[in-house]
Amino acid sequence: MPGPRPRPELHSIAAHAAGRSAGVPAEEFTHLLAANENPYDPLPGVLDAATAAARRLNRYPDIGCARLIAALAHTCDLPPTRFAAGAGSVGVIQSLIQAMAAPGDEVMHAWRSFEAYPVIAKAICGAMPVAVPLTDDGCHDLDAMAERVTARTRLIFLCTPNNPTGTAVGRDALAEFLARVPEDVLVVLDEAYAEFVSDKDAADGLTVCREHPNVAVVRTFSKAFGLAGLRIGFAVAPEAVAAALRTMAPYGVSRIGQEAAIASLAATDDVMKRVDLVVAERHRMEDALAARGFPVARSQANFLWLPLRERSAEFAGVCARAGIGVRVLAGDGVRVTVGARESNDHFLATAANFPLEPGR
Numbered sequence: 442m443p444g445p446r447p448r449p450e451l452h453s454i455a456a457h458a459a460g461r462s463a464g465v466p467a468e469e470f471t472h473l474l475a476a477n478e479n480p481y482d483p484l485p486g487v488l489d490a491a492t493a494a495a496r497r498l499n500r501y502p503d504i505g506c507a508r509l510i511a512a513l514a515h516t517c518d519l520p521p522t523r524f525a526a527g528a529g530s531v532g533v534i535q536s537l538i539q540a541m542a543a544p545g546d547e548v549m550h551a552w553r554s555f556e557a558y559p560v561i562a563k564a565i566c567g568a569m570p571v572a573v574p575l576t577d578d579g580c581h582d583l584d585a586m587a588e589r590v591t592a593r594t595r596l597i598f599l600c601t602p603n604n605p606t607g608t609a610v611g612r613d614a615l616a617e618f619l620a621r622v623p624e625d626v627l628v629v630l631d632e633a634y635a636e637f638v639s640d641k642d643a644a645d646g647l648t649v650c651r652e653h654p655n656v657a658v659v660r661t662f663s664k665a666f667g668l669a670g671l672r673i674g675f676a677v678a679p680e681a682v683a684a685a686l687r688t689m690a691p692y693g694v695s696r697i698g699q700e701a702a703i704a705s706l707a708a709t710d711d712v713m714k715r716v717d718l719v720v721a722e723r724h725r726m727e728d729a730l731a732a733r734g735f736p737v738a739r740s741q742a743n744f745l746w747l748p749l750r751e752r753s754a755e756f757a758g759v760c761a762r763a764g765i766g767v768r769v770l771a772g773d774g775v776r777v778t779v780g781a782r783e784s785n786d787h788f789l790a791t792a793a794n795f796p797l798e799p800g801r
């Protein structure tokens with residue numbers, strides 16, 4: 442007799458996780474440019490808040506993250522009833538899909554985009570992911586997405602800036618799209634990289650979700666705020682959806698996470714100084730790679746997308762041998778995080794030695 446068996450759909454998650462690092466543990470790389478992490482150590486005040494919170498590890502955290510939500514509501518100038526926090530924005534995304542999509546319902550997303558959407562929708566929630574190809578220049582094809590809406594569509598994820606292509610959805614294009622989407626479909630703007638956006642015409646989720654009753658925004662403390670290891674994300678959603686999310690993920694954020702996030706919001710000016718450094722490095726890397734003949738798109742995030750197609754794995758291998766971890770998306774391209782200056786220099790020197798056209 443075989444023992445108890447998890448649902449077979451879950452195999453796809455394990456396969457996905459194995460593909461991530463190509464078998465090499467992240468720690469083995471000297472330069473970690475694969476996970477879009479913040480290269481800087483925690484800010485001193487944030488570390489102090491986290492350490493102080495650690496003294497109360499024997500106590501449960503606030504089940505509803507009330508102080509964190511109050512701080513977010515104040516920062517975003519929206520009522521606290523519209524917020525929910527969770528274990529990273531991936532945790533919030535999972536709760537959103539569980540809250541909105543029953544088995545067989547459709548969850549639309551662009552492709553390539555964040556790999557968690559189809560995996561969570563299908564393997565964890567039993568919903569039906571609907572992947573709509575990006576345009577040739579790596580942007581969301583909002584016309585095609587609007588056309589693919591059916592009576593079973595419950596959720597549409599727009600990842601902006603898009604992971605991995607770095608493109609942001611424009612304000613006007615989003616307004617036109619929202620006018621075409623039925624009011625009972627929740628449009629989720631995944632803005633994990635919002636702080637790095639420099640395009641003035643990009644849509645801003647916190648503005649859009651004030652004007653549209655069917656828009657939610659998901660943000661995270663993992664990227665610009667540099668707290669990936671603590672797992673804190675949040676949604677700004679229509680009140681009924683936010684209330685559902687709060688009931689679904691009780692105790693989702695640790696006390697250390699809540700206190701570190703509150704301290705980070707108080708230190709937003711310092712956080713944004715670091716973001717500015719990353720954006721300056723992003724421009725420097727884009728220019729250097731373009732000058733070297735690399736196909737590199739202008740990014741609005743803290744990573745670059747190199748659509749190297751069939752040479753992606755080869756390039757990632759060259760980086761790995763140089764001690765640099767990058768993310769290879771087989772057959773499509775390589776995503777490189779903008780890291781600390783030293784890591785970026787090492788990456789650029791490595792890339793400069795990569796023969797772009799074989800045989801020349």
Ligand SMILES: *Cc1c(COP(=O)(O)O)cnc(C)c1O
Binds near residue numbers: 528
């Ligand atoms: C990194 C990332 C997240 C954030 O994940 P966390 O769970 O908050 O660490 C969410 N969405 C996208 C598109 C990302 O790239």
